[in-house]
Amino acid sequence: xxxxxxxxxxxxxxxxxxxxxxxxxxxxxxxxxxxxxxxxxxxxxxxxxxxxxxxxxxxxxxxxxxxxxxxxxxxxxxxxxxxxxxxxxxxxxxxxxxxxxxxxxxxxxxxxxxxxxxxxxxxxxx
Numbered sequence: 857x858x859x860x861x862x863x864x865x866x867x868x869x870x871x872x873x874x875x876x877x878x879x880x881x882x883x884x885x886x887x888x889x890x891x892x893x894x895x896x897x898x899x900x901x902x903x904x905x906x907x908x909x910x911x912x913x914x915x916x917x918x919x920x921x922x923x924x925x926x927x928x929x930x931x932x933x934x935x936x937x938x939x940x941x942x943x944x945x946x947x948x949x950x951x952x953x954x955x956x957x958x959x960x961x962x963x964x965x966x967x968x969x970x971x972x973x974x975x976x977x978x979x980x981x982x
Contacts (some may be wrong), residue, residue: 859926859960860919860921862960862963863928863958866881867916873906875902878899878902880964882895882965883895883962886965886968889970908936908938909934909936909937910937912934915930915933917953925957926957926958927955928955929954929955929956930954930955930956932950933951934950935948941977943981944981952977953976954973956968956971957970
């Protein structure tokens, strides 16, 4: 499987919310933005994201693979319930990008560095 195929399958797993399959793509000791979450903590974070944003869908806009690194720009068009990133969204539809770097080791994601374009959301709800 190429890195592009691997990443596409990972994103498909997220969009299907197939949490039992997540361990095929994510390592047991995964870190997110420097925090050691482990697979169970990473899964819990994603489940909460889908609870807070019922229409959440990950869309790959740009993808660069230079093993062991994968870089992606993900696009979102969704309606978070209540607060999102400390902003009162309350079900309004917003669009934003996430820029994320992954490190893959032994066929699994072990490190995730993510930045969400909060400024674009602030501009939309102003």
